[in-house]
Amino acid sequence: MGKARAIGVGxxxxxxxxxxxxxxxxxxxxxxxxxxxxxxxxxxxEHPKKQLFEDTGSPLVPLEEFRDINxxxxxxxxxxxxxxxxxxxxxxxxxAKVVAKVYWGDPRExxxxxxxxxxxxxxxLGSRGLGVLRRILLGSxxxxxxxxASCPVTxxxxxPATKP
Numbered sequence: 001m002g003k004a005r006a007i008g009v010g011x012x013x014x015x016x017x018x019x020x021x022x023x024x025x026x027x028x029x030x031x032x033x034x035x036x037x038x039x040x041x042x043x044x045x046e047h048p049k050k051q052l053f054e055d056t057g058s059p060l061v062p063l064e065e066f067r068d069i070n071x072x073x074x075x076x077x078x079x080x081x082x083x084x085x086x087x088x089x090x091x092x093x094x095x096a097k098v099v100a101k102v103y104w105g106d107p108r109e110x111x112x113x114x115x116x117x118x119x120x121x122x123x124x125l126g127s128r129g130l131g132v133l134r135r136i137l138l139g140s141x142x143x144x145x146x147x148x149a150s151c152p153v154t155x156x157x158x159x160p161a162t163k164p
């Protein structure tokens with residue numbers, strides 16, 4: 001068995017980020033690995049802990065504390081029951097250490113910062129599935145992170161949006 005790896009998953013509790021989490025759990029996480037959920041909140045959000053940790057991001061929040069609604073709300077997070085179930089399962093079945101970290105700012109920049117800050121071995125992101133025009137106009141977080149991150153990045157495609 002090799003050394004424990006630090007595997008980050010960009011999370012916003014959307015269906016696409018949950019797909020990325022499931023993919024990471026099913027395909028990457030081994031015994032003793034560290035699974036780090038990375039949340040990036042809007043720089044305009046106002047939460048009690050933001051002022052303390054706006055520049056560096058929150059401290060690492062262990063799974064046991066992450067499920068505490070009061071603590072999570074201090075960081076502007078709403079614990080998702082499906083996400084908590086996935087995390088409980090990987091923690092018990094594979095022995096992975098699960099933590100979360102919250103940043104405030106532009107998701108593209110903060111996810112790249114997290115790679116260096118947390119010394120990630122790899123990062124997994126969900127894709128919103130923007131069309132070509134919308135991707136050009138709005139920019140793609142996953143494209144930016146793939147180009148600028150200092151570790152391998154896996155983008156998990158979501159279900160294609162149906163046209164009305």
